[in-house]
Amino acid sequence: MADMIYKTLGKTGLRVSVIGFGASPLGSEFGTIDPAEGQRAVDYAIDNGINYFDVAPYYGRTLAETRLGQFLEGKRDKIFLTSKACRYDILDFDYSEERIMRSVEQSLQRLRTDYFDIYQIHDVEYAKREQIINESIPAMHKLKKQGKVRFVGITGYPLTPLKEISQTEDIDTVLTYCRYNLADTTMDDILTPVIRSRNIGLINASPLHMRVLTEKGAPEWHPAPEKLFKAAAEVAELCRAHGTTISDLAMQFALAHKDVSITLVGMSKVRHVETNIKLVGTEPDKELLAKVHQMFKPVSNIYWKEGLPENDDPGAIDKRTLGLERNEEMKQ
C-alpha cells in the first residue's frame, strides 16, 4: 500500500491528504448504498491516511450529513471536516445571513461536532454576486469569529464567478468540480492562475466526472452530453486492453496536478477507497494517457450552463438534463 501524501491547503496551513473523501455518495446521490459498507469505507479511509471529509446538507437532502455524523463518531479529532450552506435541493437556494446562521447549527448537530475546519458557500453561481460579497461571505466571517468555523471557502461549477470572487474577496479555499479531469482541463485556463497568485487552497472535486470516467458510466441525471459518455466508454475499453481502468487513469491524472491540494472523490465502498489510495504517488502510463487525450479530443472541454445566466462561462452549453432525476435515483 502506497503511503498517503499530504499537502498544505493554501493559506489555511492545514496539512491535508491529497485524496479527500467526498461524502455525497453516502447520501445515495449515485443510488442507494449499504450504510454498513459506508461506515467501513469511512473507517478504512481514516485508518489509511485520508484526513479530509467533504459533505453538504444538499447531499441526500441531509442524509449524507446524518450518516457521516454517525460514521465519524469518536473520530472527529482525526480529520478535517467541511460542510456547506446555501444549497438545499436541486432548485432550492438561500444565500442569506439568516439561513447560513441557521444552517450551520443544523449541520453541526447532524455531524455531531461543534466546529467545521472549513465552511463553504455551496454553488455561488446560483446567487447574485452582490449578495455573495455583501451578505454571504461576511456571514461566513462572523462564524469564523465565533469559532464555529476555522476557514471559509466557496464552491461551484462555472469558473468565472469562482475566479472573480477569488480575485477580490477574503476566502481561504475554492472547490471546483468536473473542470480538471481526463475530459476537461479548463480549470487551468481560468481559475488556477488566480488561486496560485493569492495562495488560496485549491480543491479539485469530481475527478471521475461524477462517474463518467468509470466502468459503470454516468448516472441518469448527469448534465453532460451523450457524446462524452460514448467517448468515455471507448476509453474504458482501451484502458482495459492496457490492463488498467479508466478510473485509475483518471485518478492518476488528477492527482498529478501541482496546484491542487485535495483531489476530492466521492466514495461509499471500501474497494473504491482502497483502489484510490493505492494510486497515490503513482504515475499514469504516458503512452496510454496520450492516446486517451486523443480519443477525448473531439468532446473535450465541453461544459454546461449552471446557475444564473450572468455567471455562465463563455461557451457553456445547455445541460442534458435538469438533474431532477437525481432525486429519483436517491430513492432507488
Ligand code: NAD
Ligand atoms: P466523482 O467524480 O468523485 O465520482 C463519484 C462516483 O465514482 C461515485 O459513484 C463513486 O462510487 C465512484 N467511484 C469512486 N471511486 C471509484 C473507483 N476507484 N472506481 C470506480 N468508481 C469509483 O464525483 P462526486 O462524488 O460528485 O465528487 C466528489 C465529491 O466532491 C462529492 O462527493 C462532494 O463531496 C464534492 N463535490 C462538491 C461539489 C460542490 O460543492 N458544488 C460539487 C461536486 C462534488
